[in-house]
Amino acid sequence: PAQAATLAARLVGDRAGDWDRAGRLPVDVVRALNTAGLLAPQIPTGYGGAGWSSLDSGEFTAQVGSLCSSLRSVMTSQAMAAWTIERLADRAQARSLLPRLAATDTAAVAFSEPQAGSDLSAMTTTVTMTGDTLRLDGHKVWVTAADHADLLLVFARLGDQGAVVVVPRATPGVRVHRRADPLGCRAAGHADVWFDAVRLPTSSLLGAGGQSLSLLVTTALSYGRMSVAWGCVGILRACLTAAVAHAGSRHQFGRPLAQHQLVARHLADLWAAEQVATRVCEHASRCWDTGSPEVVTATVLAKYVSAGHATRAAADAVQILASAGAVDGHPVARAYRDAKLMEIIEGSTEMCQLMLADHAVNRR
Numbered sequence: 433p434a435q436a437a438t439l440a441a442r443l444v445g446d447r448a449g450d451w452d453r454a455g456r457l458p459v460d461v462v463r464a465l466n467t468a469g470l471l472a473p474q475i476p477t478g479y480g481g482a483g484w485s486s487l488d489s490g491e492f493t494a495q496v497g498s499l500c501s502s503l504r505s506v507m508t509s510q511a512m513a514a515w516t517i518e519r520l521a522d523r524a525q526a527r528s529l530l531p532r533l534a535a536t537d538t539a540a541v542a543f544s545e546p547q548a549g550s551d552l553s554a555m556t557t558t559v560t561m562t563g564d565t566l567r568l569d570g571h572k573v574w575v576t577a578a579d580h581a582d583l584l585l586v587f588a589r590l591g592d593q594g595a596v597v598v599v600p601r602a603t604p605g606v607r608v609h610r611r612a613d614p615l616g617c618r619a620a621g622h623a624d625v626w627f628d629a630v631r632l633p634t635s636s637l638l639g640a641g642g643q644s645l646s647l648l649v650t651t652a653l654s655y656g657r658m659s660v661a662w663g664c665v666g667i668l669r670a671c672l673t674a675a676v677a678h679a680g681s682r683h684q685f686g687r688p689l690a691q692h693q694l695v696a697r698h699l700a701d702l703w704a705a706e707q708v709a710t711r712v713c714e715h716a717s718r719c720w721d722t723g724s725p726e727v728v729t730a731t732v733l734a735k736y737v738s739a740g741h742a743t744r745a746a747a748d749a750v751q752i753l754a755s756a757g758a759v760d761g762h763p764v765a766r767a768y769r770d771a772k773l774m775e776i777i778e779g780s781t782e783m784c785q786l787m788l789a790d791h792a793v794n795r796r
């Protein structure tokens with residue numbers, strides 16, 4: 433992990449603002465992280481991965497998140513795809529796909545549709561089987577990394593059940609249309625994807641197919657939530673660093689900003705937010721690493737707490753820097769836009785609240 437942190441710092445440097453403005457990550461940066469096995473470091477060593485624990489992977493995700501939320505988003509998609517394959521694929525599929533994701537290929541995960549956002553049971557993308565061929569039809573929206581990914585993991589209906597299909601992006605009938613100018617994570621390659629009578633071998637269906645759609649979605653999202661939660665810890669750390677440096681060096685009314693009590697309160701809130709988010713993510717990762725049954729709730733809690741804190745703390749950081757941070761591409765301006773999106777993806781704040789309330793009322 434220490435070498436990985438050095439590599440990430442070197443690869444990103446101070447270029448994240450430029451990538452954000454350009455709306456693209458350099459291909460060589462994504463490739464370098466992938467070749468080092470760091471786009472999805474939890475892939476088991478038996479499949480050519482780094483075999484990291486959730487805790488180590490989480491700390492690394494936070495570090496990348498503190499440098500560039502777009503690159504962290506691409507990591508989240510890659511690792512969520514790898515986890516979904518690890519959980520659902522048969523042996524032959526896992527042996528063929530996971531070593532590719534551990535080193536060479538990139539992947540995106542497609543759930544959302546124009547009429548199926550928070551309510552994924554409204555999904556209408558279908559997969560049908562005829563002999564040894566599959567046919568995929570549907571339309572997915574806002575898929576992170578779909579603009580450049582080699583493979584798309586597509587959630588679909590198979591009869592009255594659910595299924596996940598692995599689709600090479602270059603397959604005939606797949607049309608990818610880049611999302612222009614998202615609010616944040618602008619370099620993460622968000623795209624809408626159409627599947628028009630896409631023909632694939634039946635081996636593209638993970639496992640035997642035909643499982644409950646909500647179970648399939650929960651499998652992928654539980655990984656995605658953990659990764660986003662740690663990414664928010666990174667946003668918090670970047671905001672804290674920028675705010676402390678500025679408040680210590682900029683003088684107004686004859687003393688550093690940090691010595692004005694109202695500014696000091698913002699700094700206290702920022703530090704507390706970073707500490708709380710770190711602890712709640714560490715707890716969730718320990719649950720993951722020890723196979724605790726608490727993991728599902730702990731992960732929702734981590735995502736809910738970290739995304740909320742990151743959103744509020746990024747606003748505090750912009751407030752502390754004021755005009756110095758009110759510039760497109762500045763780390764706190766970028767954090768302000770990126771953090772808000774963390775309250776929408778992988779189960780919005782409201783969806784997390786419903787799940788936590790259900791836990792409090794029925795299962796505690």
Ligand code: FAD
Binds near residue numbers: 773
């Ligand atoms: P809606 O579901 O229409 O919700 C609108 C608002 O209503 C939200 O605040 C929501 O919380 C609230 N709401 C909805 N239902 C309820 C309820 N029952 N009770 C209370 N409040 C409710 N999708 C993918 O498949 N793959 C990706 O990689 C991906 N990446 C994304 C990256 C970004 C930056 C963004 C913005 C989106 C991405 N998405 C992706 C889509 C994302 O998953 C959806 O935006 C998200 O699920 C919310 O759906 P929606 O936007 O349609 O909002």
